[in-house]
Amino acid sequence: MSAVVAHPDDEPFGLGGLLGLLSDGVVPTTVLCFTHGEASTLHGSPGDLHTVREGELACAARELGVQRVELAGHPDGGLGDIPSYRLTAQVTRLIGEERPSHLLLFDTGGVTGHRDHQRATEAALLPARRAGVAVLNWTLPQEVADRLNAEFGTSFTGRDPAECRVVEPVPRQRQRRAIAFPQSRLRSTGWCPAASQSSDNPMLWRRLELLGDREYLRILE
Structure with a gap:
């Protein structure tokens, strides 16, 4: 299984439950991330993003x-300015090297309303x-998208669950560790996965609360 994402936190925040589930099932996984995420407005860790x-x-x-x-090394927030052939060439190379049975992507439309998310999916299709x-295609049920938009003023797009394959139970242990290292681990490693983006991000934790142990996928053959 290979995943294609726009930003570093897309891996743990969005796809982390599914990637952790695959790893628990001893399914090899790889990730192609198009940007360093340097343009984020969240900056919960010191240093250059x-x-x-x-x-x-x-x-x-x-x-x-x-x-x-x-x-x-594509610019965060600027994937729309990168010629399509450059992005698709990177995905083509990944497929050729890894020979995945499936690609795991954000849903068409990007799920979050972020243009980079939409562009990353378009480049992989x-x-x-x-x-x-x-x-x-990783997506959200419409009810969850609507709740998040009402509570946080976000721009999530969702799907009717009837359009989706529901994956459950999805254990969240790996995902939660990937989002926020225990402080004891942080002291020994010097890095805290996704801390710059998760330390002041109540919307993330609310989304995981609403999803519980379920994730929703659209399957494109």
């Missing part, structure tokens, strides 16, 4: 059992079709 979030991605991947992470690789 370009460097900080690179380290957070590596640590989160280890917690989730991801075997390989590739971090591209054509290479997947060409290679005959099935696509799993």
Whole structure:
């Protein structure tokens, strides 16, 4: 299984439950992340976000059992300005090297309303079709999206659960560790996975609360 995401926190925050579930099932996973996430307005850890979030991605991947992470250097917030062929070429190379049975992506439309999320998914769909690789689109049930938008003023898009494959139970232990290291581990490693983005992010924890032990996927053949 290979995942394609826009930002370092997309791996633990969005796909972390599913990646952890796959690792628990001894399914090899890889992640291609297009940006360093340096333009984020959340800055819960000291230091330059370009460097900080690179380290957070590596640590989160280890917690989730991801075997390989590739971090591209495209500008955060600027994936829409990158020629499509450059992004699709990176996904094509990943597919050729890893030979995944499936690609795991954010749903079409990006789920969160962030243009980079939408662009990352768009870049992966054509290479997947060409290679005959099935696509799993991570999404939210409409009710959860609506609750988050009402409570936090966000722009999540959801799906009717009837359109989705419900995956349950999804253990959250790996995901929660990837989001926020215990402080004892932080002191020994110097890095806290996703701490720069999770320490002041109540919307994240509310989303996980609403989802419980379920995740929702659209399957594109």
